[in-house]
Amino acid sequence: MIFKEICVLAPGLLGASVMAAVHKRNVAERLTAWARREETRKECLAQNWCDAVFETPEEAVANADLVILCAPVDVIPQLAKRIAGSLKSEALVTDVGSTKAFICKQCEAVMPAGIRFIGSHPMAGSEKTGLAHADADLFKNRACFVTPTEHSSPEWVMKLVTFWELLDALVYETNPQEHDQIVASVSHLPHLLAAALCNQLSGAPAIRLAVAGQGLKDTTRVAGGDARLWRSIFEQNRESVLSAITEYEKHIAAFKTAIETYQFSTVEKLLDNARKCRMRF
Amino acid sequence: MIFKEICVLAPGLLGASVMAAVHKRNVAERLTAWARREETRKECLAQNWCDAVFETPEEAVANADLVILCAPVDVIPQLAKRIAGSLKSEALVTDVGSTKAFICKQCEAVMPAGIRFIGSHPMAGSEKTGLAHADADLFKNRACFVTPTEHSSPEWVMKLVTFWELLDALVYETNPQEHDQIVASVSHLPHLLAAALCNQLSGAPAIRLAVAGQGLKDTTRVAGGDARLWRSIFEQNRESVLSAITEYEKHIAAFKTAIETYQFSTVEKLLDNARKCRMRF
Numbered sequence: 001m002i003f004k005e006i007c008v009l010a011p012g013l014l015g016a017s018v019m020a021a022v023h024k025r026n027v028a029e030r031l032t033a034w035a036r037r038e039e040t041r042k043e044c045l046a047q048n049w050c051d052a053v054f055e056t057p058e059e060a061v062a063n064a065d066l067v068i069l070c071a072p073v074d075v076i077p078q079l080a081k082r083i084a085g086s087l088k089s090e091a092l093v094t095d096v097g098s099t100k101a102f103i104c105k106q107c108e109a110v111m112p113a114g115i116r117f118i119g120s121h122p123m124a125g126s127e128k129t130g131l132a133h134a135d136a137d138l139f140k141n142r143a144c145f146v147t148p149t150e151h152s153s154p155e156w157v158m159k160l161v162t163f164w165e166l167l168d169a170l171v172y173e174t175n176p177q178e179h180d181q182i183v184a185s186v187s188h189l190p191h192l193l194a195a196a197l198c199n200q201l202s203g204a205p206a207i208r209l210a211v212a213g214q215g216l217k218d219t220t221r222v223a224g225g226d227a228r229l230w231r232s233i234f235e236q237n238r239e240s241v242l243s244a245i246t247e248y249e250k251h252i253a254a255f256k257t258a259i260e261t262y263q264f265s266t267v268e269k270l271l272d273n274a275r276k277c278r279m280r281f
Numbered sequence: 282m283i284f285k286e287i288c289v290l291a292p293g294l295l296g297a298s299v300m301a302a303v304h305k306r307n308v309a310e311r312l313t314a315w316a317r318r319e320e321t322r323k324e325c326l327a328q329n330w331c332d333a334v335f336e337t338p339e340e341a342v343a344n345a346d347l348v349i350l351c352a353p354v355d356v357i358p359q360l361a362k363r364i365a366g367s368l369k370s371e372a373l374v375t376d377v378g379s380t381k382a383f384i385c386k387q388c389e390a391v392m393p394a395g396i397r398f399i400g401s402h403p404m405a406g407s408e409k410t411g412l413a414h415a416d417a418d419l420f421k422n423r424a425c426f427v428t429p430t431e432h433s434s435p436e437w438v439m440k441l442v443t444f445w446e447l448l449d450a451l452v453y454e455t456n457p458q459e460h461d462q463i464v465a466s467v468s469h470l471p472h473l474l475a476a477a478l479c480n481q482l483s484g485a486p487a488i489r490l491a492v493a494g495q496g497l498k499d500t501t502r503v504a505g506g507d508a509r510l511w512r513s514i515f516e517q518n519r520e521s522v523l524s525a526i527t528e529y530e531k532h533i534a535a536f537k538t539a540i541e542t543y544q545f546s547t548v549e550k551l552l553d554n555a556r557k558c559r560m561r562f
Contacts, residue, residue, distance in 0.1 A: 123494045143492035172492060185482065186489050190500045193474055195555035196532035200525075201466065202558035208467050211424035211453060212562050213404045218499040219471045220559050227553035235545045244481075245537050249530070251477035256526050264516045272508035274476035277483035278501050281493050 002159050002166075003092070005030040007064035009057050009079060011044060014096045014122065015070030016134035021167040023049035024136040034060035043131055058086040066163065068120075069095035069107075074232035077106035080117065084110045092156055094120045098183060099236040100147045100176035108151055116156045119176060121145040121183070122169055137168070144169035147176045184240035188233060189248060192241070194223035195230075283440050283447075284373070286311040288345035290338050290360055292325060295377045295403065296351030297415035302448040304330035305417040315341035324412055339367040347444065349401075350376035350388075355513035358387035361398065365391045373437055375401045379464060380517040381428045381457035389432055397437045400457060402426040402464070403450055418449070425450035428457045465521035469514060470529060473522070475504035476511075 006028040008015040019031050032052045035041045041053040054060035061067045061083045069076050076095050087093065093111065097103050100119045107117040122144040144164045148157045161171050174182070198220050201208055234241055258266040287309040289296040300312050313333045316322045322334040335341035342348045342364045350357050357376050368374065374392065378384050381400045388398040403425040425445045429438045442452050455463070479501050482489055515522055539547040 123492055125494070125496075142494070145492075172488065182489055182492065185485060186493050186497050189481075190478060190497050192536050193478065193533070194500060194559075195552050196529065196536060197471060197474065198555035198558040199535070199551060200470075200529055200532045202554060204466060207453065208463055209558075209561055211404055211426075211463065212467050213406070213424070215406075215503045216467050216471050217562055218502045219475060220562070221499045222496045223552075223555045224559040225552075225556065227549050227556055230552050231545055231549035234540055234548055238540055238543075242537065242540055245533065245540075248477065248481055249533065251481045252474070252526065252530065252533075254480070255473050255477055256523065259515055259519055259523055259526075262519075264512055267515050268508050268512035270480060271476055271504075271506075271511050273483060274479035274504045275506065275508055277479040277490075278475075278505040280490055281498055281501070 001028060002162055003028050003066040005032065005064045006066045006068065007032045007034070007061050008068045008070055009034050009060060009083070010069070010071040010075070011035060011040070011131055012070060013125070013129050013131070013133050014138075015068065016044070016047070016131040017124070017136065017138035018068060018070070018096070018167070019047070019049045020134045020136035021139055025166055025168075027163070027166045028066075032060055032064065040131060047131075047134070049134075049136075057083050061086050061088075061091070063088060065091060067091060067093045069093065069097075072229050072232060073097040073099055073103065073236055076103050077110070080107040081110040084112055084115075087112070087115050089114050091115050092159060093117045094160055096120055096122055098187070098233050100145070100179040102236040104147060104149055104176040108149065116152065118152050118157060118160050119145075119147040119179075120160065120164065121147070121179065122164065123183075123187075124169075139164065140168040142169055144171050145179050145182075146171055146173050147179045148173065149176060180237050180240045181243070184237055184244040185247075188237055188241050189244040191222050191225065191230060192234070192245065193248070194220045198223045282309060283443055284309050284347040286313065286345045287347045287349065288313045288315070288342050289349045289351055290315050290341065290364070291350070291352035291356070292316060292321070292412055293351060294406070294410050294412070294414055294416075295419075296349065297325070297328070297412040298405070298417065298419035299349055299351070299377070299448070300328070300330045301415045301417035302420060306447055308444070308447045309347075313341055313345065321412060328412075328415070330415075330417075338364050342367055342369075342372070344369060346372060348372060348374045350374065350378075353510050353513060354378040354380055354384065354517055357384050358391070361388040362391040365393055365396075368393070368396050370395050372396050373440060374398045375441060377401055377403055379468070379514050381426070381460040383517040385428060385430055385457040389430065397433065399433050399438060399441050400426075400428040400460075401441065401445065402428070402460065403445065404468075405450075420445065421449040423450055425452050426460050427452055427454050428460045429454065430457060461518050461521045462524070465518055465525040466528075469518055469522050470525040472503050472506065472511060473515070473526065474529070475501045479504045
């Protein structure tokens with residue numbers, strides 16, 4: 001076993017699914033958790049994949065070989081700071097946040113000597129949120145980033161990669177900056193575009209929403225996500241998101257110019273290029 | 282019965298579904314069709330909802346009380362012109378195209394005195410295309426526009442509205458120009474945005490597509506549509522699409538400026554407004 005005891009801090013859908021997945025595959029001997037709310041702690045303890053819950057994160061991590069921070073991205077650094085003095089020597093700490101450069105920098109900085117923080121980002125999720133929807137196969141065949149820095153030892157990176165592979169994820173190893181550029185273009189920008197479209201429609205006559213077909217529903221689905229969570233993501237990934245927006249404006253402009261100047265064969269080429277790309281997904 | 286004989290020209294998924302829906306609900310006595318390809322004519326005739334197929338559109342419409350043009354938007358006007366001289370007096374002609382101002386203007390202009398063209402646009406569709414996927418309930422609870430002009434008599438508008446209501450569609454009556462503005466914002470713009478996003482990703486390293494999650498798949502799904510068909514839609518709805526793009530650029534800019542100037546409480550407000558709008562769909 002690469003990690004005897006695994007501790008999940010702030011289990012929501014992702015954290016609880018990690019625990020369920022670890023339990024199902026026998027990846028660890030013992031699984032523990034801490035949650036801020038007592039209700040969540042009780043709910044967690046009632047699950048067959050949870051061996052113990054603690055009232056403070058400091059107590060929860062005391063004996064853990066792997067600690068997984070599952071809080072919202074803006075809370076992860078402060079949680080790392082809070083547990084830093086209570087970690088077992090030789091512990092590995094990771095997270096599941098959607099941004100990596102800011103989180104890895106902050107978390108590495110607060111870890112005591114000999115304890116490693118290496119970021120993770122499993123690209124899994126669901127419409128459903130919360131512990132009750134934990135899914136032991138949530139990570140199966142889904143991408144999961146592991147983002148070492150120049151401070152990460154290859155041996156521990158390998159341990160973390162193996163951990164996610166044992167949960168059947170498809171692991172991509174990259175540095176935090178490159179991770180942030182990738183997710184800016186495949187996740188953060190698409191979220192922003194959907195939100196901008198909703199904002200445009202929110203000011204339009206109600207009939208426009210009434211006639212909305214499945215296409216529009218699909219296009220805008222992600223905009224239903226939590227505003228506070230996404231604000232923090234844009235805050236932490238500001239530069240890559242701005243670059244992605246600037247690049248996108250050029251792609252919109254290409255369509256606009258072609259339509260304005262009656263270059264409809266160019267419009268058709270742009271549409272066909274998009275269609276071919278979409279077919280590769 | 283409001284229409285004894287109904288003729289569908291160029292049945293694909295939509296036209297065949299109209300026929301299946303009419304048959305299921307006993308809306309007409311006789312259902313006929315014309316298709317350009319012999320293979321399609323044979324396939325059509327083999328269905329229990331088709332009484333006769335013809336080798337030319339002129340023959341097909343000769344005895345029809347309602348003619349429904351189901352060709353691609355760029356072919357509809359020429360098809361209307363072709364059948365104009367062969368229509369029964371007192372016939373009503375409609376279509377199912379995604380744009381209305383251009384089509385209604387062209388089609389009204391070629392109709393002989395006493396014969397009405399009134400546009401329709403059922404906002405129904407499917408991933409699946411072609412006659413084989415005909416669905417008698419495709420229009421059930423889906424929006425369907427009926428777009429009269431100043432030349433349309435209220436009596437015939439009412440007949441067309443009743444026709445679509447008999448197929449269980451939710452009918453919206455509006456003029457062709459307003460229809461085009463509505464679909465520009467709820468359908469044509471979202472299509473263009475998805476295509477622009479695919480074009481941006483098509484130039485990016487392959488890993489970006491490999492890690493694409495369900496969110497990106499949903500956001501870009503519509504970009505998989507037929508490029509030639511959509512080119513014609515943008516061509517016919519050029520002005521409304523350009524207005525919608527210009528308005529959208531402002532909504533993107535609102536996000537960009539807020540992120541650039543570190544106004545993240547504004548970003549959160551924009552995201553929350555979008556989320557609330559999305560929940561109304």
